[in-house]
Amino acid sequence: MRYAGLEEVSIVSNADWVAEIAALVGEPARAHMLLALGDGRALPAGELAACADVTAQTASGHLARLEQAGLVTVVRQGRHRYYRIASVEVASMLEAVMAVAAVSPPAVMRFHADPVLQEARTCYNHLAGRLGVAICDALVRIRAVVLDGEIAHVTTEGLAFLESWGINVSRIRLHPACRTCIDWSERRHHLAGTVGIAIHEHCLALQWIEHHLDSRAVRITPTGERGLRTVFGIALTELR
């Protein structure tokens, strides 16, 4: 039966294109390179080849395909070609695949809970891992934030707290809520969106964290260790 011109139509070619995009990620060397770029940085082709443990020729071929499909962008700088994740959509897709990988059944569970990435890392533009989850938990504990499914609502106390910590909350005050990510390593939530990005950027500005040179892992500095304990009540030992 038909309504208003609706017809029964196959979704064939969309599935083919979805398969093509997923297949680009579904090859270990390419996945390594994409995840290496996962924290938003730009890396040269040689370094990506090393990440993936393949030769420059192999890496070059893979990167060409990723670029043609729009998953990465490339900028030439002298003899170097710097690659980066092309869009937030691509980064989100990688996190989504990781979220699925993290909840795979124990029988085939081979997802390596890398202690360093579990402890603190960036999730494209915000903090993730145990640090990200601990900050989220601390904000919930002091009722700065209320979790509701995939949304985190910032309370009036929360705005005051963030402001006293030094974050400019003028934009957050307009819409005191943000997205959360399901953290694949902890299987709990960390803050994403406007609040998550603001916290990440503020931790960098305070030099509480440093970005690892060649990994998504994030280093917590001694200053950061003290600050996390003082401001959030987070002991570094609880992140290990």
Add this chain to the structure above:
Amino acid sequence: MRYAGLEEVSIVSNADWVAEIAALVGEPARAHMLLALGDGRALPAGELAACADVTAQTASGHLARLEQAGLVTVVRQGRHRYYRIASVEVASMLEAVMAVAAVSPPAVMRFHADPVLQEARTCYNHLAGRLGVAICDALVRIRAVVLDGEIAHVTTEGLAFLESWGINVSRIRLHPACRTCIDWSERRHHLAGTVGIAIHEHCLALQWIEHHLDSRAVRITPTGERGLRTVFGIALTELR
């Protein structure tokens, strides 16, 4: 240099697992079957084989791999085996891949804008396509909802509107905000999360929409056509 026991460690085995999950989606026959299940329904293996245009043996092998990896679950009912998407994470991953596929560069753009799926479909548990986007736009127009990146905030007027339409807003009132999805077919937002689900379920309850028997497409009934015009100011012609 090291801080607090942090060590430089490769992310090798995580990438391998991400590649394995993505590769499961990255094969056209499996992608067809997964997308066929994308609206949350359960389908028997034979029907999935037909969706993917492969024999029962081929479909059986693919489904076994999907089940082993935890992407689908299976329930036996007599001689039939009914498969469904295993979790919200898997559904989100499929949407994330589709979002990337939709924004691929024009040079390799082969994503088929299926008119039926573009018009109205379900996105796992909420409305998507032109209908989903039109409802979102209408709510923004009457200031029932304010968009802020990936978050949609429900205003006081919005709560009143939804309540007068017949939705129980007691839960939404607690946290008047929800997630949005980037609609791959329209490249604009539609409402997901609590509000998106509530709207989808209410449209079903009012019999404004019907689920298509073997597709993610959603049928808009004559009752729905009138209701959409009356309540939301949406003409069916603007959805075609």
Add this chain to the structure above:
DNA sequence: GCGACGCTTCGGCGCCGGCCGAAGCGTTCC
């Protein structure tokens, strides 16, 4: 100007995975 470096292109090889025909198992209907 020349050598070194970063990276790309070309061509070839080997392996893996998707396919289906045949056979088999469990369930249902007559």
Add this chain to the structure above:
DNA sequence: GGAACGCTTCGGCCGGCGCCGAAGCGTCGC
């Protein structure tokens, strides 16, 4: 009880893809 149906398992074939050595191009440092 036997035929039909839904689906799984087995075995084999074939095409595609990932790999790298060799060669080449553009850039940079001395």
